[in-house]
Amino acid sequence: MKMLISSMILLLAAVSGSALAQVPAGNVTYAYADVLRVDPYYETVRYSEPVQECYDQPVSRYERDGGDPTGGTVLGAIIGGALGNQIGKGDGRKAATVAGAVIGGAIGRSADRNDGSQRGREYRDVQRECRTVDRYRDEQRIAGYDVEYQYRGDVFQSRLDYDPGSKLRVRVSVSPAD
Numbered sequence: 001m002k003m004l005i006s007s008m009i010l011l012l013a014a015v016s017g018s019a020l021a022q023v024p025a026g027n028v029t030y031a032y033a034d035v036l037r038v039d040p041y042y043e044t045v046r047y048s049e050p051v052q053e054c055y056d057q058p059v060s061r062y063e064r065d066g067g068d069p070t071g072g073t074v075l076g077a078i079i080g081g082a083l084g085n086q087i088g089k090g091d092g093r094k095a096a097t098v099a100g101a102v103i104g105g106a107i108g109r110s111a112d113r114n115d116g117s118q119r120g121r122e123y124r125d126v127q128r129e130c131r132t133v134d135r136y137r138d139e140q141r142i143a144g145y146d147v148e149y150q151y152r153g154d155v156f157q158s159r160l161d162y163d164p165g166s167k168l169r170v171r172v173s174v175s176p177a178d
Contacts, residue, residue: 027173027174028173030172031151031169031172032167032168032170033149033150033151033156033170034150035147035148035165035166035167036149036150038147038148038163038164040146040163041146042142042143043140044138045138046137047136047137047138049137050132050134050135051134052131052132053131055128056128057128072110073109074105074108075108076108076109077104078104079104079108080100080101080103080104080107080108082100084098084099084101085100144160145161145162145163147168149168151170
């Protein structure tokens, strides 16, 4: 009985192997189709680039020099007081000295700020702050090609990663309809 089963298995294997040998492998051939049209299709890609932005802020020379007009005020008060002391006699001399010191101090303070050449109002740009920010840019790039081609009178369409040129290699597979 074992012998009979073994013989049947061998016979079945031989028959099925010969049946497979009669069918061509995959029924596939290759041919060339004529390309009718190629249209690239695009996709938008967004890139981020770090960029350093620096801001300049106007600063007056008076602010830049520290902004302390004390030197001009003191010098003006001394000169004004000395000139006021030269005027008048007795109690008038004291009043003239005080008035000269006050007026001289005011003039000295103003002169220290302006310096006759608008020094206190002189502005120039001084870099104050820098920071890194992301700048975005969009770029269009070709993502592939929509290809229309003709093979044996029939028109087909495919999306490909490359531009095929005037001819496109196609795989032709034939199998029974039933």
